[in-house]
Amino acid sequence: MAGSGTATDLALSGLTKVYGTNTAVAGVTLRIGAGEMVALLGPSGCGKTTTLRMIAGLVEPTEGDVLIGGFRVTRIPVHRRNIGMLFQNYALFPHMSVAENVAFGLQMRGLAKAEIRPKVEAALSLVRLGDYADRLPSALSGGQQQRVALARAIVIEPNLLLLDEPLGALDRNLRENMQVEIRQIQKRLGITAVLVTHDQEEALTMADRVVIMRGGKLEQVGTPEQIYSRPASRFVASFIGTSNFLRGNVAGYGGGMLRVSLAAGGQVLVPWPDDGRREVLISVRPEAVALAPLAEGAMPEIGVPATVQQVVYRGQTTHVHMQLADGEPFVAFLPNRVGESAGQSFAAGDKVSASWSPQSNWLVSDA
Amino acid sequence: MAARLSGGGGALTYFLAAAGLIFIVSPLVVVVALSFSEASIATYPPVGFTTAWYQRVIVDDEFRQAFLTSVTLALASTVASFVLGLPAAYALNRWEVPGARTIETILLSPFILPILITGLALLQFMALLRMRDALTNLFIGHVLITLPYLVRTVTASLKQVDRSLEEAALTLGASPWRVFWRVTAPQITPGIAAGCLFAFMVSFDDFPISFWLSNAENMPLPIYLQNSMTKVFDPSIATMSSFTIMTGILAVIGLEKLVGLRRAMSV
Numbered sequence: 177m178a179g180s181g182t183a184t185d186l187a188l189s190g191l192t193k194v195y196g197t198n199t200a201v202a203g204v205t206l207r208i209g210a211g212e213m214v215a216l217l218g219p220s221g222c223g224k225t226t227t228l229r230m231i232a233g234l235v236e237p238t239e240g241d242v243l244i245g246g247f248r249v250t251r252i253p254v255h256r257r258n259i260g261m262l263f264q265n266y267a268l269f270p271h272m273s274v275a276e277n278v279a280f281g282l283q284m285r286g287l288a289k290a291e292i293r294p295k296v297e298a299a300l301s302l303v304r305l306g307d308y309a310d311r312l313p314s315a316l317s318g319g320q321q322q323r324v325a326l327a328r329a330i331v332i333e334p335n336l337l338l339l340d341e342p343l344g345a346l347d348r349n350l351r352e353n354m355q356v357e358i359r360q361i362q363k364r365l366g367i368t369a370v371l372v373t374h375d376q377e378e379a380l381t382m383a384d385r386v387v388i389m390r391g392g393k394l395e396q397v398g399t400p401e402q403i404y405s406r407p408a409s410r411f412v413a414s415f416i417g418t419s420n421f422l423r424g425n426v427a428g429y430g431g432g433m434l435r436v437s438l439a440a441g442g443q444v445l446v447p448w449p450d451d452g453r454r455e456v457l458i459s460v461r462p463e464a465v466a467l468a469p470l471a472e473g474a475m476p477e478i479g480v481p482a483t484v485q486q487v488v489y490r491g492q493t494t495h496v497h498m499q500l501a502d503g504e505p506f507v508a509f510l511p512n513r514v515g516e517s518a519g520q521s522f523a524a525g526d527k528v529s530a531s532w533s534p535q536s537n538w539l540v541s542d543a
Numbered sequence: 544m545a546a547r548l549s550g551g552g553g554a555l556t557y558f559l560a561a562a563g564l565i566f567i568v569s570p571l572v573v574v575v576a577l578s579f580s581e582a583s584i585a586t587y588p589p590v591g592f593t594t595a596w597y598q599r600v601i602v603d604d605e606f607r608q609a610f611l612t613s614v615t616l617a618l619a620s621t622v623a624s625f626v627l628g629l630p631a632a633y634a635l636n637r638w639e640v641p642g643a644r645t646i647e648t649i650l651l652s653p654f655i656l657p658i659l660i661t662g663l664a665l666l667q668f669m670a671l672l673r674m675r676d677a678l679t680n681l682f683i684g685h686v687l688i689t690l691p692y693l694v695r696t697v698t699a700s701l702k703q704v705d706r707s708l709e710e711a712a713l714t715l716g717a718s719p720w721r722v723f724w725r726v727t728a729p730q731i732t733p734g735i736a737a738g739c740l741f742a743f744m745v746s747f748d749d750f751p752i753s754f755w756l757s758n759a760e761n762m763p764l765p766i767y768l769q770n771s772m773t774k775v776f777d778p779s780i781a782t783m784s785s786f787t788i789m790t791g792i793l794a795v796i797g798l799e800k801l802v803g804l805r806r807a808m809s810v
Contacts, residue, residue, distance in 0.1 A: 234710055254713040255722075267711035271729045280725070281715035325711075332715060 183210035183366045184245035184335040186231065191240035193226050200226040202392040203240065208385075213362055213369040215383035219415070220374060223392035225340060228372045232338050233257050244335050255284075260329030260367075262342040266321040268313035274300070274324050275309035281332035299331035300324075302361060319350045326358060330365060337362060337369040343378065355381045376416050380404070388412050405461075409541045413459040420465070420506050421540075422458040422480065426450075433534060440500035442480040442529075446537040457542045464536035465508035467496060467522060470529040479531030482506050484522050496522055498530065506530060571788055577781035585778050596782040606783055609767035614790070616678075616763055617747040620685040624742045627686070628693025629735065633723070635694075636701045647698070651691045658688060662755040669756075677761040684752040689742035696741070700734025701727070733806040740798045744791055 186208040193201040201223040208214045216224035229235040231242055233254035241250045249257055268277050275296050282292045300306050303323035313321055322342060329337060342358070343351045359382045362369050373379050379386045380400040388395040388403065388411075396408040407413035410421060424436035427443065429450040436456055437443045446458060470481055482498035493509040500506050508530060522528065573587060578596055580589030600606050631650060635643045653661065662684060669680050704727055712722040750765040757766050764787060772780055 232710075232714060234713070254710075255716050255718050257714075258716070259714050261711065261714040263707045263711060265705065265707055267705065267707040269708060269712070269726055280712065280717070284716035284721065328711075328715065338714075 183368055185210045185212075186336060186368055186370070187241075187243040187246075188227070188231070189241045189243065191227065191230055191242065192238050193223075193230060193235060194238045199392050201230070201237075204389075204392075204394055205240075206387065206394065206397065208368060208370065210368055211363075211366040212384045213359070213371060213382060214385045214387055215371040215373055215379035216387050216389055217373055217376060217379040217415075218389035218395070222389040224372045224374075224389045227389070228338055228340055228370060231336070231370060232259055232261055258332065258335045259338060260332060260334035260336070261338040262322065262325050262329055262340065264341040264344045266313070266318070266325045266345075268321055268324055268328075270313055272313075273309065274305065274311050274313065274316070277313065277324055278328045278331050281328060285332065295331055296327075299327040302330075303327045303357075318346050319354055322346070322354065323357075326361065330361070330367065334367065337367045339369065339371040339373075341373055342371070344373075344375075351378070352381075358382065380416075388415065406538060407459060407540055409543050410457060410459070411543060413538075413540050418462050418507065418509075420460045420462060421504070422460065422500075423502075423504075424456055424458060426454050426456060438480055440480050440482075440502040440504060440506075442476050442478075444478060444480070444532075444537055445534040446539060447534050448537075448539055453539075456539050459538045459540045460532055460536055462495070462507045462509040463493070463511075464532040465510075465530050466532060467508055467510065467528045467530055469521070470527045472527060474529075476529035476531060479529045480506070482528055482530050484524055484526040484528055486524060487522055496528075498528065574781050574784045575788065577778050578785045580778045580781075583777055585776050585781055589778075596778045600779050600782045600786070603779075605767065609762050609764045610786065612678075612761055613747050613764040616681055616685055617743045619682055620689045620746040621739050621742040623682070623686045624689045624693040625735070625739060628690050628738065629697055632694045632697035632701060633727075636698055647694070650694045653688045653691050654695075658749075659751040659754070661687070662752040665752070666755040677756060677758040680756045681753060681761060681763065684756050685746040685749060688749065688752060689746050692741035692745060693735070693738040696734045696738035697731060700731035704730050733802045736798055736802045740794055743794055747790060748787070 188204050188206045191201055191204040192199070204223075204227055206214075216227060218224050226235055230237045233242075233249070233252065237250060241248050243249065244257065268274075269280065272280070278296045278299055279292050282295060287295075296309070297306065300309055303326055305320060305323055305327065308316065308320065308324075313324065316324065325342075339358070343354050346354060355378055371379070371382055380403075383400065385398060386400055386403045387397050390411055396403060396412050398406070403412065404416055407416065407419070410419075413419040413421070422444070423439040424444070425439075426434050427437045428435040432447055432449075433445040434448045434450060434456070435443060436446055436458065438458075444458065446456070468476075470476060475481060480500060482500050484496060484498050486497040488495040488497070489512075492512060494512055496508045496510060498506045498508070576589050577585050577587065579592050579594065580586075581591035581593045581595075582589065631646075634640055635647050640646065665680070665684050665687070669683075674680055708726050708730075709722050712726045713719070717725060748765060749763065750769070753763045753766050757763060762770070764783070768780065768783055768787075771783070
């Protein structure tokens with residue numbers, strides 16, 4: 177089956193694309209291991225799609241190089257790069273049957289009919305569409321169409337699988353199933369893959385590593401766990417999940433912890449080396465926060481004082497929205513147990529002390 | 544499906560359609576009716592019923608020559624417009640051609656320039672270049688006015704083709720040439736067919752260009768009809784006109800059989 181050959185790695189070196197006065201991608205350097213799936217994630221206009229299209233060869237870089245399996249392919253046209261690509265709108269050929277669509281790439285490689293047929297059948301059964309070979313794409317649902325597109329892309333045994341927002345047009349449940357299915361097939365075939373998405377859940381679910389892009393540059397590269405729990409910047413912390421941000425000044429250092437007194441009052445301990453910075457920005461995930469009632473005028477020993485503004489029951493969790501003394505918002509996600517809502521004891525206007533373990537503190541750059 | 548037309552908008556739509564039908568179709572019906580008249584001059588209403596005019600016209604050498612000239616000219620102009628217009632429209636829409644907008648405007652300019660004046664200008668230009676072969680001159684003149692139809696319809700069709708289909712084909716290993724034939728061409732065929740039909744009919748029916756560029760030996764049908772009419776106005780004129788109408792109908796039926804009228808006209 178496809179991809180059973182040797183997996184290839186991908187390297188981008190100083191990849192740059194300038195349109196007129198607008199720099200869409202600015203010197204992206206990235207190494208993607210053989211068989212790895214990497215997600216390029218970022219808001220629209222961050223350059224992720226342009227980067228993917230440069231890897232495919234659909235856009236010519238202004239500067240820099242693309243290396244597939246160590247070979248420089250920057251000047252090699254798309255149709256000789258041996259790449260499988262999925263598009264958001266599936267891009268199936270409407271005038272060809274499902275089987276003809278899948279056979280297309282093999283025909284372009286000059287394979288004989290007798291060779292093509294079993295490969296097409298194998299690819300279609302891999303995506304569980306063996307019975308649909310003679311249908312026209314228009315007779316299939318969106319999810320089925322994207323599976324045909326996947327079969328068409330992998331049947332040519334590509335060196336790379338590129339996915340351009342492949343599930344953006346599907347509804348939520350189907351999208352989650354397809355994320356798992358595409359990921360399983362990619363792993364089983366060991367194809368090196370690059371996924372472009374603006375959906376953080378999709379990136380975290382599917383990718384071995386996530387690349388956060390911003391303004392044409394790489395903001396952070398890491399495993400989903402690294403990106404989520406150790407965001408490099410305020411941008412990453414707020415783009416992936418929800419985060420609280422606290423300003424503070426370093427008041428002391430001891431036992432491997434910075435003691436930070438917060439602008440909103442109170443203080444916290446941050447496990448961080450004393451690297452000389454005095455003003456810091458702390459990121460705290462809302463699910464790490466615990467709340468306790470606070471007497472009027474009191475100050476928590478560790479933590480931050482806050483005023484409850486709104487309590488929202490959300491099933492698994494209760495979201496408690498608060499305001500800090502310096503006017504900044506602060507939110508806690510409290511887990512609910514059946515028969516007992518965590519937020520019951522709090523109401524709007526209550527003074528509370530919000531606290532969390534030192535390990536939940538993470539310093540981010542304020543950008 | 545589209546909602547049913549009703550209310551004031553619906554009434555207006557039906558009224559305009561009916562008016563169009565009356566003013567476009569009924570004069571043609573009158574012409575066809577006259578062609579069967581037994582009277583010796585073309586007057587309405589027709590008198591009696593005879594196919595004598597058809598029998599006379601069909602063996603008329605001058606008419607046959609003019610008809611043949613027009614069909615040949617129309618076919619040649621259509622083929623030339625296809626051969627020139629398709630690559631031009633493709634290049635302007637798919638490649639980065641410097642000044643593409645200007646080139647497109649120039650190619651489409653016969654749509655807005657007065658054709659009669661274009662014909663006169665062509666005649667003077669060709670006289671200056673000592674181009675004396677009337678058939679060649681007619682051919683050039685007709686291509687000038689039929690080419691825009693191909694450029695226009697092919698451009699419109701290309702804009703409707705999803706670019707990601709072409710990109711998908713490229714990633715699957717198809718060279719740009721094969722992408723065109725396997726993916727792009729099948730989708731713009733209706734547009735090409737519509738453009739060819741327009742080109743054929745515009746050339747077949749052309750008067751203002753042929754008026755300047757034809758001569759006694761190379762006289763397209765519309766010019767021949769006009770000449771005949773100034774000599775004698777008997778029902779044979781109506782008969783010859785009926786042949787013209789029939790050619791148009793045959794062309795439309797041919798298009799319907801080939802690609803379907805609705806698909807072709809939707810571009």
